[in-house]
Amino acid sequence: MRDSKKGKRPLVAERRYGSKAQKPSPKKAAPAKRKRAPRKKPKGNIFTRVIRWFLRLIWKITWRVTAAACAVLALFVGFYWTTLPDASAxxxxxxxxxxxxxxxxxxxxxxxxxxxxxxxxxxxxxxxxxxxxxxxxxxxxxxxxxxxxxxxxxxxxxxxxxxxxxxxxxxxxxxxxxxxxxxxxxxxxxxxxxxxxxxxxxxxxxxxxxxxxxxxxxxxxxxxxxxxxxxxxxxxxxxxxxxxxxxxxxxxxxxxxxxxxxxxxxxxxxxxxxxxxxxxxxxxxxxxxxxxxxxxxxxxxxxxxxxxxxxxxxxxxxxxxxxxxxxxNAGGYFADWVMSTGPEFFTRNTQEDVIIRTTLDQRLQRAAEEALIYVFENKVREGSKAQAAVVVMSADGAVRAMVGGRETRASGVFNRAIQAERQTGSAFKPFVYAAALELGYSPHATVVDEPLTIDIPGSGPWSPRNYTNDYRGRVTLTEALQDSLNIPAVKVSESVGRDLVRRVASDFGIVSDLADGPALALGASESTLLDMTGAYAGILNGGSSVTPYGLVDLRLQGDDAPLMGTGGGIRERVIQDQAAAELIWMMEKVVSQGTGKRAQFGDREIAGKTGTTQASRDAWFVGFTADYVAGVWMGYDDNTPLTGVTGGGLPAEIWRETMVRVHEGVPARPLPMREPDGVQTKGPEQQNTPSSQPRGRDIPRTTEGLVEKLLRDILGVRDR
Incomplete structure (x- = not known):
């Protein structure tokens, strides 16, 4: 019997699956369901959990708010960025x-x-x-x-x-x-x-x-x-x-x-x-x-x-x-004054860049400042509150220096040279004698210095006195001015007429209201130092009035043509050349022989006049050489009387110290004065009533126009 296992043929042909038998791949199994991991329990207690939740909330709010703020900020920055001009603008x-x-x-x-x-x-x-x-x-x-x-x-x-x-x-x-x-x-x-x-x-x-x-x-x-x-x-x-x-x-x-x-x-x-x-x-x-x-x-x-x-x-x-x-720190009072004289829209409130040429001489300005400081440091008691002011100008009214107070370099403060209106005292007397000379009186005409009483309607009797409380008898007009006698000045003023005296003074530049009574002749009226100095400049230049000025011209920066020129200088004639020359001769005697001796310096011819007001509240000296006119005022801002100061004292010394420095290197020149004939003539005391012309004399032809003009003004007649 054949072994059944031996030589047994396969039940399936080998060719079906190739040379080697291959087993069919097994069927894939369906994926298993993932099990959900159990949630971990938060660590910590409930308080910690609340804190953490709150912090997370804060963070969420913070970054959102920050983002919004940054966006708003960016918008604002962008807005301003669009409004910014170029840097050069x-x-x-x-x-x-x-x-x-x-x-x-x-x-x-x-x-x-x-x-x-x-x-x-x-x-x-x-x-x-x-x-x-x-x-x-x-x-x-x-x-x-x-x-x-x-x-x-x-x-x-x-x-x-x-x-x-x-x-x-x-x-x-x-x-x-x-x-x-x-x-x-x-x-x-x-x-x-x-x-x-x-x-x-x-x-x-x-x-x-x-x-x-x-x-x-x-x-x-x-x-x-x-x-x-x-x-x-x-x-x-x-x-x-x-x-x-x-x-x-x-x-x-x-x-x-x-x-x-x-x-x-x-x-x-x-x-x-x-x-x-x-x-x-x-x-x-x-x-x-x-x-x-x-x-x-x-x-x-x-x-x-x-x-x-x-x-x-x-x-x-x-x-x-x-x-x-x-x-x-130059400028000071002078610059302030010039700024006040120009148009406001080109000076104090200008929107443009403006250039102003002025008359200032910085050497003369330093001279005035140094002189004032020197006198107060060496000749005024320490601690004194007295003030002083100085003005220096040329004969045409061009102001060369101005000091408005003891703070010589100050700016924007009270300027006593142009803002303080004070009684002029005897510094006013040259205008009284100017009126008399213009009417034909001679400097050698005589007047009696004697007690005088004038009945003033509404005020009663008025009896002026001389500063020395004595009387000199018959004196010439020159002697009366030289020694600053009050009685002769009043007599001359009353003789030629107060209206004429006021007219001469105002035409020379005394612009304040002048006194109506007989005290007019003694300087009862008020004036500024600048106006008084300008009036004396009119005497020096031969009798023509001047308007003091400091501004020469004004132009915009970058322009060559000025927008405006000076508003000052020589104006119309007030008295004739002869009268002016004789008045200068009389005023020269004030300095060489009279009350102004302390103003002398060197070998220069100097003319001027002292002035001291009632109770010595103000002291003046105004005078000139052939080259410059200078005025000095001294007093207290509150009108306290000065002690032992008259116009011929400290003011004359300040004037001298100023002018010595001003004239350094300037050759001496003679004054334009004229000595009159040496014959004395009848004076104002020969007149019985005040008059605009001397009795018994012919009015010189040179004065006819002045008298006619005065009469026309009194009668209300105006020239066309």
Whole structure:
């Protein structure tokens, strides 16, 4: 029997699956369902879980609010960015124009208004100035994005530690923020919308939280719009730096007389020190304080690597000196007066840059200032509150020097030369004798000096007395003027007529209301020193009135043609040449032989007149040489009587000290005077009634016009 296993054929052919038998792949099993992992229980107690939930909520709110705030901030920044003009349009931010005053040699002696020296950039100014400003105002200027959180936090901490509010005192502002404030956050000054410029500036500098926030946004917009150097350039041009100077160029010229590109580290430190308190720290206000502030800034520059230690020491030991014009602080009373004589829209409220040529002679101005100081330091008791004023002018009325008080370099204060109207005393008498000479009296005419009583309607009898309380008997008019006798002056005035005396005085320039009574002859009327000096100038120039003036012409900066010329000079004739020459001869005797002897100096011919008012409240000396006229007034502002002072005393000495300095290097010239014939004639005491012409004499042909004009005015007749 065959083994059944042996040779048994497969039940399936091999070819069905290839050479080797392959088993069909098993069917894939369905994936098993994933079991959900059990949730882990939160660790910690319920309080911890609440804290974590709250923090997650805060985070969600914070980032959403932050994103929204950033979007709003970006919108505001974008809005301000669209309003910002080109940087070059922002360099001149003055609300007013400037006035530059030139002396007779066309040298600058004073500035008024807002001075702008011209645009500068961070690249054109001295590197020392650029570094000094950054070191002082914002040492991280080139690293921040317009605001400095660290600086604000530090400022708040300092303010709180010093007992102030967080925003009071130190501000922590960057240069960008300060520039934004200078730009008033883009709000321009419009005169109709503000009470004045000061109110506009005060509003721009408010320190409220809302204002600070707006300032920060504006600063960010500036950082986007401008480069750092452009922002610094705007700042250097718009910042106020004291003394009326806006911008680095104006300050450099104002204080040092050099362009901003040539400032050395010491000068640059002084200018940078003005940015915090420009008016208080200006070197023209307090030079020592400016030096101290500059020394601190030099130290900061050294600490921040801008200067070496040796350089810091060098410049601290060599502080910046002021330019001669700044050191003298020239201008003062004279500049104030000239500004008041020009049209307001071109002087005090100008919107343009104006150049004014004046008559000032700076050498003569210094002479008057030095003379006044010398006399008060050497001949007036210490602690005296007495005041004085001096005016020097040419015979045509051109004012060469003016001192309005003992504060010789002051500006913007009471000017006694033009604002104080005081009784003139015997300084008025030359106009009495001018009227008499014009009517034909001779300087040798006689008058009796004797007790006199005049009955004044409504006031009763009036009895004038001489200063010495004695009487000289018969004297010539020259002797009466020479020794300042009161009785003869009253007699002459009453003889020629008060109306004529008033007319002569007013025509010569005494513009105040003149007294109506007989005291007119003794200077009971009031006048300013400027008007009195101008009236005497009319006598010197031969009898023609003058209008004192200081303004020669006015033009806009950059223009060659002036907009206006002088408003003063020689006017119409008041008395004839002969009368003027004889009056000068009489007034020369006042100085050479009479009450004005203390005014003499050198070998010059000098004419003048002393004046002392009732109770010695005012003392005057007004006089002239062939070249200059000068007037001096002395007294108290409150009308307190002077002690032991007459016009022939301290005022004459101030006059002499002034004129000695004025005439240095000026050759002596004779006065234009004429000595009359030596024959004495009858004088005013021969007249029985006051008259406009001497009785028993023919009126000289040269005076017919004056008398006719006087009579026509009295009768109300006017020339066509």
């Amino acid at each position: 922002l360099v001149d931010g003055r609300a007013r124009g400037s006035v530059t005053l030139l002396d007779r040699d066309e040298q600058i002696f004073a500035r008024r208004g807002d001075q702008f020296g011209g645009p500068v950039t961070a690249q054109t100014v001295s590197p020392a100035l650029k570094n000094a400003v950054v070191a002082t105002e914002d040492k991280r200027f080139y690293r921040h994005f317009g605001i400095s959180p660290r600086g604000v936090a530090s400022a708040v901490r300092i303010n709180l530690s010093e007992g102030r509010g967080p925003l009071s005192g130190h501000g922590g502002s960057t240069i960008t923020q300060q520039t934004a404030k200078l730009l008033c956050l883009g709000e321009e000054y419009v005169a109709s919308e503000w009470e004045n410029e000061a109110a506009y500036v005060a509003d721009c500098r408010r320190g409220s939280i809302q204002r600070k926030a707006k300032e920060a946004v504006y600063a960010l917009a500036m950082e986007v719009k401008y480069s750092k150097d452009e922002i610094l350039s705007i700042y250097l041009n718009r910042a106020y730096m004291g003394g009326g100077a806006y911008g680095a160029e104006a300050a450099a010229q104002r204080y040092f007389g050099v362009p901003a590109s040539d400032l050395n580290p010491s000068q640059a430190a002084m200018i940078a020190g003005l940015l915090t308190a420009p008016s208080r720290d200006a070197p023209t206000t307090n030079l020592q304080r400016s030096h101290d502030r500059a020394a601190t800034i030099l130290r900061l520059m050294g600490e921040q690597g801008y200067l070496s230690e040796a350089e810091v020491t060098k410049w601290q030991q060599n502080p910046a000196g002021l330019a001669p014009a700044a050191r003298r």
